[in-house]
Amino acid sequence: MPFDHNDHYHRLLLRQLPPGCRTALDVGCGTGRFARRLAARGIDVHAVDPSAEALDRARAATAGTPGGPPVRYQQADAARLQLPPGHYDFISCLASLHHMPFETVSTLRASLAPGGVLAVLGCYPERTTADYAWSLAAVPANAAARLAVGAAEALRPSGAADPVRAPTAPPTVPLSRIRRQAAELLPGCRIRRLLFWRYLLVFRRPDD
Numbered sequence: 062m063p064f065d066h067n068d069h070y071h072r073l074l075l076r077q078l079p080p081g082c083r084t085a086l087d088v089g090c091g092t093g094r095f096a097r098r099l100a101a102r103g104i105d106v107h108a109v110d111p112s113a114e115a116l117d118r119a120r121a122a123t124a125g126t127p128g129g130p131p132v133r134y135q136q137a138d139a140a141r142l143q144l145p146p147g148h149y150d151f152i153s154c155l156a157s158l159h160h161m162p163f164e165t166v167s168t169l170r171a172s173l174a175p176g177g178v179l180a181v182l183g184c185y186p187e188r189t190t191a192d193y194a195w196s197l198a199a200v201p202a203n204a205a206a207r208l209a210v211g212a213a214e215a216l217r218p219s220g221a222a223d224p225v226r227a228p229t230a231p232p233t234v235p236l237s238r239i240r241r242q243a244a245e246l247l248p249g250c251r252i253r254r255l256l257f258w259r260y261l262l263v264f265r266r267p268d269d
């Protein structure tokens with residue numbers, strides 16, 4: 062598998078889990094790699110994605126993963142999903158929010174349990190000088206990471222699977238607008254830019 066920018070940030074996302082987390086929703090789960098990492102921690106995971114092909118791959122991989130409760134996969138458009146209010150301790154969106162109206166975060170917020178955390182690993186387009194400067198810094202790090210992953214694969218071939226067909230599109234909403242919308246819909250959230258063309262948004266629902 063080549064260097065994957067989303068997988069690279071799994072550990073950072075796992076550090077956002079609230080203490081005692083028991084239930085999680087992974088939005089746009091793709092082939093379920095992050096959902097399985099959550100389940101491996103004993104968390105009850107509900108994972109949604111509109112791609113039947115991605116979910117087939119996810120279910121097959123999950124069946125072969127020992128330990129942890131099973132992940133509940135659901136084929137759905139997260140923007141139209143009816144979610145239980147105040148339910149999830151943790152909601153993650155990895156490189157998927159830009160496929161939905163940003164306002165979907167309001168539904169996700171309503172579905173967080175008191176003290177629950179919404180963590181978005183988001184994508185944004187390059188628009189400003191700052192965006193291009195970050196990209197310039199990312200290019201050599203990306204090349205080095207690809208080389209390192211390629212070398213590891215050559216030593217230990219893992220039989221990379223074919224890519225799945227899933228509804229993906231490049232991001233179009235600039236980071237400045239994401240910051241404004243997030244401040245309005247998720248008051249108190251934190252957003253920080255990450256090296257590999259991503260941002261991290263973390264919102265914690267206050268305790269009741």
Ligand SMILES: C[S@@+](CC[C@H](N)C(=O)[O-])C[C@H]1O[C@@H](n2cnc3c(N)ncnc32)[C@H](O)[C@@H]1O
Pocket residue numbers: 067068088089090091092093094095109110111112115137138139140154155156157160161227228229
């Ligand atoms: C770039 S992939 C990321 C997949 C996975 N989160 C990962 O980190 O590997 C984006 C995913 O978002 C999913 N997606 C697209 N539109 C969606 C929607 N309306 N609701 C939920 N997921 C969606 C796609 O099917 C795809 O699996």
